[in-house]
Amino acid sequence: MRDIPLLEIKNLDIGLKIGGHxxxxxxxxxxxxxxxxxxxxxxxxxxxxxxxxxxIIGLMKKPLAVTGGQIQFDGTDLRGLSSRDMRDLRGNRIAxxxxxxxxxxxxxxxVGRQIAEMFVLxxxxxxxxxxxxxxxxxxxxxxxxxxxxxxxxxHQMSGGMRQRVMIAIALACxxxxxxxxxxxxxxxxxxxxxxxxxxxxxxSARNTAVLMIxxxxxxxxxxxxxxxxMYAGKLIEERDTYDLFADPRHTYTKGLLGxxxxxxxxxxxxxxxxxxxxxxxxxxxxxTEEFYFEPxxxxxxxxxxxxxx
Amino acid sequence: MSGxxxxxxxxxxxxxxxxxxxxxxxxxxxxxxxxLRAVNGVSLHLNxxxxxxxxxxxxxxxxxxxxxVIGLQAPTSGDILFEGKSIIGAxxxxxxxxxxxxxxxxxxxxxxxxxxxxxxxxxxxxxxxxGTKSRSEIDDRVAEMLRRxxxxxxxATRFPHxxxxxxxxxxxxxxxxxxxxxxxxxxxPVSALDVSIRAQIINLLLDLKEQLSLSYIMIxxxxxxxxxxxxRVAVMYFGQIVEIGHWxxxxxxxxxxxxxxxxxxxxxxxxxxxxxVKAVLRNAxxxxxxxRFYPQDITNPDVYAAPAPSELISISEDHQVRCQRLxx
Numbered sequence: 001m002r003d004i005p006l007l008e009i010k011n012l013d014i015g016l017k018i019g020g021h022x023x024x025x026x027x028x029x030x031x032x033x034x035x036x037x038x039x040x041x042x043x044x045x046x047x048x049x050x051x052x053x054x055x056i057i058g059l060m061k062k063p064l065a066v067t068g069g070q071i072q073f074d075g076t077d078l079r080g081l082s083s084r085d086m087r088d089l090r091g092n093r094i095a096x097x098x099x100x101x102x103x104x105x106x107x108x109x110x111v112g113r114q115i116a117e118m119f120v121l122x123x124x125x126x127x128x129x130x131x132x133x134x135x136x137x138x139x140x141x142x143x144x145x146x147x148x149x150x151x152x153x154x155h156q157m158s159g160g161m162r163q164r165v166m167i168a169i170a171l172a173c174x175x176x177x178x179x180x181x182x183x184x185x186x187x188x189x190x191x192x193x194x195x196x197x198x199x200x201x202x203x204s205a206r207n208t209a210v211l212m213i214x215x216x217x218x219x220x221x222x223x224x225x226x227x228x229x230m231y232a233g234k235l236i237e238e239r240d241t242y243d244l245f246a247d248p249r250h251t252y253t254k255g256l257l258g259x260x261x262x263x264x265x266x267x268x269x270x271x272x273x274x275x276x277x278x279x280x281x282x283x284x285x286x287x288t289e290e291f292y293f294e295p296x297x298x299x300x301x302x303x304x305x306x307x308x309x
Numbered sequence: 310m311s312g313x314x315x316x317x318x319x320x321x322x323x324x325x326x327x328x329x330x331x332x333x334x335x336x337x338x339x340x341x342x343x344x345l346r347a348v349n350g351v352s353l354h355l356n357x358x359x360x361x362x363x364x365x366x367x368x369x370x371x372x373x374x375x376x377x378v379i380g381l382q383a384p385t386s387g388d389i390l391f392e393g394k395s396i397i398g399a400x401x402x403x404x405x406x407x408x409x410x411x412x413x414x415x416x417x418x419x420x421x422x423x424x425x426x427x428x429x430x431x432x433x434x435x436x437x438x439x440g441t442k443s444r445s446e447i448d449d450r451v452a453e454m455l456r457r458x459x460x461x462x463x464x465a466t467r468f469p470h471x472x473x474x475x476x477x478x479x480x481x482x483x484x485x486x487x488x489x490x491x492x493x494x495x496x497x498p499v500s501a502l503d504v505s506i507r508a509q510i511i512n513l514l515l516d517l518k519e520q521l522s523l524s525y526i527m528i529x530x531x532x533x534x535x536x537x538x539x540x541r542v543a544v545m546y547f548g549q550i551v552e553i554g555h556w557x558x559x560x561x562x563x564x565x566x567x568x569x570x571x572x573x574x575x576x577x578x579x580x581x582x583x584x585x586v587k588a589v590l591r592n593a594x595x596x597x598x599x600x601r602f603y604p605q606d607i608t609n610p611d612v613y614a615a616p617a618p619s620e621l622i623s624i625s626e627d628h629q630v631r632c633q634r635l636x637x
Contacts, residue, residue, distance in 0.1 A: 044503050044504055044505055045503045188366050188367050188530065189366070189530050189531075189532075189571065189574050189575060190366055190570065190571065190574045192574070192576070193573075193574035193576070196576065215503065215504050216576060217504075218575065218576030218577050219576045221576065221577070222576045222577075223576075255505070256504065256505070258508075259504055259505050259507065259508035260504060260507070260508070260533060261511065261533040261534050261536065261537030261538075262533050262577070263532055263533050263536055263560070263572070263575055263577050264536070264560065264577075265533075265536075265537075266536050266537055266556075266560075268557055271515075271537060273512060274508035274511055274512055274537070275508060276505075276508055276509050276512060
């Protein structure tokens with residue numbers, strides 16, 4: 001028997017309306033995330049992975065809008081919530097980490113105040129108590145000398161430290177779901193490893209579910225138990241991470257894996273040419289029904305497999 | 310394959326003990342001068358037809374080294390030789406001549422093209438400056454170069470904003486190649502690009518290297534790309550080369566603790582399948598007899614202090630690692 005998923009997305013459609021025209025950006029996407037599970041979404045820029053995450057947290061702006069489907073979070077449909085209820089939920093039960101911490105943080109407030117704000121808004125603490133808690137929160141993300149660092153402004157911190165602050169803000173209220181949108185793309189490799197480890201440790205200690213969005217298959221492989229591959233607005237393959245990397249079924253997933261030069265894959269004599277997926281995403285004319293249809297089958301087969309287990 | 314030259318011939322490019330220090334102003338009225346030591350005695354050579362990659366974290370001095378080679382950064386001391394002749398200091402060739410020695414492909418194709426110039430103008434300008442007078446000759450050359458990088462000559466009349474990221478990087482490559490330089494410096498050529506486009510640009514760069522017998526110096530922190538493209542790899546840490554050698558030596562037997570740390574931090578999709586390169590990282594090799602690895606502490610370098618004396622020790626054919634002699 002399976003538990004009830006924490007987040008359940010069913011047949012999600014997201015449309016872009018400009019003038020009288022409407023185009024679907026995300027089409028019929030369904031996946032679910034269990035409590036404490038880390039789920040990854042991979043795909044190229046423009047495939048709809050960020051838009052999907054923004055629709056969950058309710059940050060989508062016009063001209064984009066959810067046009068169909070359901071977003072069930074712990075039994076409630078988020079689409080039916082008023083903006084006020086959504087605001088209570090956001091940051092409190094669902095939190096998000098963005099790609100670029102410098103633009104996501106307020107440059108005019110100290111990091112301590114930005115963390116404390118979470119406790120004041122969602123837990124009704126006084127500013128004084130909240131600032132005390134902010135020090136603890138900074139310590140939990142392993143920022144050295146948190147008592148001094150709370151008085152820093154974002155520009156006084158390095159990229160890695162700023163991303164740690166973002167994590168502290170996101171996890172301040174012990175959310176049940178953390179959405180991390182390319183959390184380490186802007187960081188150096190060694191810092192990236194530290195930040196990923198931190199996210200992994202904190203979330204598994206608190207049993208926080210993670211929706212990780214990235215174009216880096218390596219990051220996803222290290223962090224997530226299950227992966228969904230998105231392509232031109234559709235979820236084309238959704239599998240256990242191990243299975244996906246060991247035996248990708250969809251042509252596009254194979255392409256994506258073959259397009260990356262992977263460490264240790266070069267033979268001593270001569271190298272294999274990288275797979276050229278071609279920028280099909282930008283070339284909409286090549287998106288034939290056939291391309292969509294053919295891949296749907298293996299995905300369904302994968303579904304059937306996992307349900308039988 | 311490539312990478313082999315006759316022993317008598319000097320290497321295409323040779324960097325000898327390069328230092329680049331940036332003066333940092335101390336306190337007001339303070340006489341003491343501080344210098345940020347970006348590059349601390351880098352020596353390396355590039356053979357014809359070879360791709361040499363320099364890897365390391367941001368701030369390790371890899372870009373500064375590259376800028377010194379193309380002449381955008383004056384070194385504090387040291388020498389850079391092209392085909393055995395110095396290209397910096399008093400005997401340096403004029404700028405126009407230098408432009409034919411080395412050219413650079415920049416990381417961000419959005420920032421490195423002039424938004425107000427058509428592609429044709431961006432590509433034709435260097436030719437015109439270098440004395441190609443005839444219009445038809447310039448047009449032919451531009452068209453040929455665009456075809457080479459996978460664009461069409463008709464696209465020359467467009468402006469950079471009309472192209473996608475991958476296409477812009479192609480234009481950046483065409484611009485670097487238009488003067489037929491001997492060396493192309495690639496500064497993170499694919500890190501600003503999307504995954505699928507990355508493969509195309511990497512394939513293009515490798516094809517061009519073969520077709521035009523180019524030599525590359527590539528700067529990157531993406532070790533997957535480095536392994537795929539390089540003939541030799543230099544690992545830089547805090548302005549020094551800590552390990553240098555044939556790509557296979559670096560990736561199959563990484564020896565310096567910093568190289569090992571760098572390789573271990575790459576999120577590797579193969580890691581979960583237990584087939585990746587990380588297997589080699591399990592047993593740390595000991596430093597050569599009578600030496601210890603330098604620097605020993607790879608966490609927090611002091612960028613203002615001069616590094617302690619150390620040397621690159623050969624541990625196998627074409628594989629050197631930086632060590633410090635143990636005092637007897």
